[in-house]
């Protein structure tokens with residue numbers, strides 16, 4: 172199995188808007204989301220209930236056609252109307268781990284069969300089920316067992332293995348640890364980390380659990396009211412420069428740098444880094 176290229180931007184989203192209309196009432200689930208995820212990154216989408224996290228994941232997965240905006244995944248421009256192209260991207264470059272494990276797997280087949288049967292036949296010869304089950308950490312003794320006989324955590328690891336079978340560039344996961352606890356959560360985060368390290372899989376996971384985001388050492392993107400409010404990794408904030416060169420500040424930064432504040436941009440400690448700070452009355456230093 173080859174490792175995915177870790178140089179290009181894998182996911183690029185520009186001005187996504189999603190409006191649901193129910194009984195004549197409009198709900199803006201996404202209100203202009205722009206985002207770039209580089210190959211090999213692990214991103215955790217966090218935020219309160221109803222923030223728009225699942226809608227964003229669903230648009231990225233091609234399961235929801237957005238009201239407006241553009242999505243590019245692994246070099247493919249996705250248009251919701253181009254179903255054929257979407258299917259080919261989903262079969263190779265993109266895998267989706269749905270929240271309900273039973274929707275990903277067949278309970279009466281064995282763990283190994285669930286991986287083998289998930290492969291498009293054209294790819295079957297180049298994939299080794301045991302190699303994938305090793306990556307996600309499923310005990311060899313469990314592999315011939317019917318899926319319905321193994322624990323919830325092992326079922327979830329099997330679901331992850333099934334999504335990795337086509338060696339996708341991008342794995343989208345909706346609440347991958349929901350309904351698991353303690354060591355089971357760790358087994359799932361370890362599996363995702365190993366896929367990222369060994370296969371170079373880019374991961375975008377919705378989670379309500381900040382501990383999961385931390386365990387994944389993820390770039391944490393906070394969504395609230397359909398907008399990205401914070402995009403941070405290890406205390407830094409990542410901002411996307413617009414085509415006109417402007418940089419939209421998230422709410423949390425606007426509170427620190429209200430409109431009219433004069434700031435200076437100075438070189439940071441490491442090459443290629445810059446620090447933005449409030450200008451002093453004596454001017455930039």
Ligand SMILES: Nc1ncnc2c1ncn2[C@@H]1O[C@H](COP(=O)(O)OP(=O)(O)OP(=O)(O)O)[C@@H](O)[C@H]1O
Nearest residue numbers: 191193198199200219220221222223224225226227
């Ligand atoms: N299929 C739908 N039809 C109508 N409204 C929807 C639909 N899906 C989501 N919404 C609404 O869009 C908004 C965003 O929902 P979404 O499920 O994306 O949020 P979320 O952050 O994933 O929330 P949760 O953590 O509770 O799953 C909410 O107001 C929700 O009620």
